C-alpha cells in the first residue's frame with residue numbers, strides 16, 4: 001500500500017502531512033499526483049470525503065515556487081462560501097512549512113475588504129465565481145498571471161447556474177494554463193464544459209463498481225413519455241405501506257419541479273422536492289421531514305442528493321434513465337443499506353433505451369422488465385422537451401439559471417390535469433369494480449391483501 005513517503009513530496013509538505021497524522025494517500029490522491037504534476041488538463045470524478053482537495057493541492061503545492069509577485073498563479077473556483085473557507089483552511093494546513101500566501105474571497109462580504117486583501121498579493125486565490133469576476137473587473141486582480149485553474153465541485157457550480165460566470169472568467173485567463181476540474185457527478189452540463197474548454201483532459205476516477213448490492217431488487221418499465229411515467233408513479237405510490245420511504249431521482253431542476261407538482265396533486269403533504277434552486281432552509285427542512293418519516297416521498301436531482309445522509313430508503317425510483325451508468329449505480333446505492341432489502345425501479349422511454357443498455361452492460365445484468373399495469377393511463381400529453389421541434393427552432397442548451405417557469409408551464413399543468421389521471425383514476429376504477437380490474441395483476445392483489 002502506498003504511503004506518503006512513496007510520493008515525491010517536498011520536505012515541507014511531508015512535515016505538514018505528518019502533523020496532520022495522515023499516513024496513506026487516498027486512492028484519488030495517489031492517482032492524481034503524477035497526472036496533475038504532468039501539467040495536462042485533468043478531470044477528476046470524486047466526491048467530498050475522498051480527499052479530493054489534497055488530490056489537487058498536493059501536486060500543485062509541490063511545484064509552486066516561492067515568489068513575491070503580487071498577482072496569483074493558482075486560482076481555485078468553488079461554488080459556495082463554505083467551501084472557500086474549507087479549501088483555504090486545508091491549504092493553510094498543507095503549507096504550514098512553506099512561505100505561501102493564500103486568499104479566500106466570496107460574495108456577501110464588502111468588496112473593498114476583498115480588494116484590500118487581494119492588493120496585498122497572493123499566490124493562490126480561492127473564490128466563488130461571482131466575487132472573483134467583480135474583483136477582476138475592478139482591476140485589483142490581474143488574472144493573466146494564472147498558470148493553474150482548479151474548478152472544484154463543478155457539477156454543483158453548473159447546477160447553481162454559474163456557467164456564464166465561468167465563461168466570463170475563462171475569457172480573462174491566459175490561454176496557456178492548466179485546467180483541473182473536480183466533480184462528484186458526471187452530468188451533461190459538466191461534459192459540455194469539458195468538451196468546450198479542456199484540451200485532451202486526463203480523466204481520474206475511482207472506478208464505480210458495476211456490481212450492485214445483492215439486497216437491491218431491480219425492476220424496470222418502458223413508458224412512452226413523461227406524463228405516463230407520472231401516472232405509473234402515482235399508481236405505485238398509492239400503496240403507502242410498500243412505498244413508505246421513496247427517493248425519486250429526476251434529471252434536472254425543471255423536471256424535478258414538474259414532477260413534484262404532479263405528485264403533490266395526488267399526494268398532498270406526503271412529498272417534498274430538493275434541488276439547488278431551493279433555499280438551504282427549505283432543503284434542510286425537507287430532508288428532516290423525510291428522514292423522520294413525516295413525508296414519505298422525496299424528489300431530488302443527482303447533484304443535490306449526493307451529499308445527503310438519507311436513511312432506510314425503501315425504494316429508489318429512477319424517473320429518468322441516467323445518461324451516465326455510474327449515476328445509476330450511485331442512485332440505487334441509496335437503498336439496500338446494511339441489513340435492509342432495497343428496491344429500485346427504472347423508468348425508460350424509447351429515447352432512453354440506449355442509456356438503459358449502457359447501465360445493463362456495466363452491471364452485466366438485464367433489469368427485469370415489468371408490464372405497465374392496465375389501470376395506468378397512457379398519456380398523450382407531451383412536455384415541452386418531448387414535443388417535436390418546429391423546423392428552424394433552436395435547441396437551446398439552457399442552464400438552470402435561465403429557467404424560469406413562465407406562463408407556459410402553468411398552462412401545461414392545467415391542461416395536464418385533464419389527462420393526468422394517476423391515482424385518483426385508479427381509485428375510481430377500484431370503486432367501480434370493487435375488485436382488481438385485471439385479476440392477473442399481481443401487484444394489485446398484493447396490495448389488496450395487505451389492507
Ligand code: AMP
Nearest residue numbers: 022024025026048049050051052053054
Ligand atoms: P475532501 O474529500 O477533500 O473534502 O477531504 C475529506 C477529509 O479527509 C478532509 O477532512 C481531509 O483533511 C481528510 N483527508 C484528506 N486526505 C487524507 C488522507 N490521505 N488521509 C486521511 N485523511 C485525509
